[in-house]
Amino acid sequence: NAGVTQTPKFQVLKTGQSMTLQCAQDMNHEYMSWYRQDPGMGLRLIHYSVGAGITDQGEVPNGYNVSRSTTEDFPLRLLSAAPSQTSVYFCASSTAGGKRAFFGQGTRLTVV
Amino acid sequence: AQKITQTQPGMFVQEKEAVTLDCTYDTSDQSYGLFWYKQPSSGEMIFLIYQGSYDEQNATEGRYSLNFQKARKSANLVISASQLGDSAMYFCAMREGLGAGNMLTFGGGTRLMVKP
Numbered sequence: 001n002a003g004v005t006q007t008p009k010f011q012v013l014k015t016g017q018s019m020t021l022q023c024a025q026d027m028n029h030e031y032m033s034w035y036r037q038d039p040g041m042g043l044r045l046i047h048y049s050v051g052a053g054i055t056d057q058g059e060v061p062n063g064y065n066v067s068r069s070t071t072e073d074f075p076l077r078l079l080s081a082a083p084s085q086t087s088v089y090f091c092a093s094s095t096a097g098g099k100r101a102f103f104g105q106g107t108r109l110t111v112v
Numbered sequence: 113a114q115k116i117t118q119t120q121p122g123m124f125v126q127e128k129e130a131v132t133l134d135c136t137y138d139t140s141d142q143s144y145g146l147f148w149y150k151q152p153s154s155g156e157m158i159f160l161i162y163q164g165s166y167d168e169q170n171a172t173e174g175r176y177s178l179n180f181q182k183a184r185k186s187a188n189l190v191i192s193a194s195q196l197g198d199s200a201m202y203f204c205a206m207r208e209g210l211g212a213g214n215m216l217t218f219g220g221g222t223r224l225m226v227k228p
Contacts, residue, residue: 043216092216
């Protein structure tokens with residue numbers, strides 16, 4: 001009963017380093033999304049995907065890349081980390097008209 | 113303009129009492145969905161309740177109900193018989209369009225504190 005799995009749970013990066021946040025779901029959902037949550041705020045959409053091979057930008061896409069080669073996986077890449085990217089990152093999945101979005105446990109990223 | 117507005121940054125409620133958390137939304141779509149999520153101090157996002165724009169009845173899930181007033185564009189969450197474990201951040205979110213999946217716009221949240 002895994003649902004949405006994010007790795008790692010915590011990460012510290014130095015400015016300019018790159019890394020990939022992993023997200024996998026086992027519910028065969030078409031839709032997957034990445035959000036970031038800054039302290040004291042709601043979640044904001046970074047990128048989303050409506051199926052394998054299809055991705056698009058959300059509200060705050062700058063500094064992030066995504067790809068979706070399989071239904072299950074939707075990795076988020078930071079090419080050159082900046083302190084402004086310090087945040088908690090959530091991955092979500094759902095069906096197109098689903099009455100619920102399933103969220104992963106989150107990744108707490110600190111860029112120093 | 114803000115698409116989701118939660119005007120109560122923080123609220124206190126006495127244990128066993130009911131509490132209403134406010135949410136107003138702004139959309140020109142006829143088809144949309146409204147969600148409430150709970151975020152405890154551990155950080156995970158816990159789904160509470162969903163209301164579709166075409167649903168004629170207010171949604172209910174256990175102690176949670178959604179007071180949906182379409183003309184006023186409000187979707188308030190009502191928690192009955194508050195428990196200490198209800199202390200958390202609560203987020204209202206909206207999906208615009210029928211097939212928009214998990215592309216949600218979130219409000220800024222309300223921190224609920226339940227007093228024993």
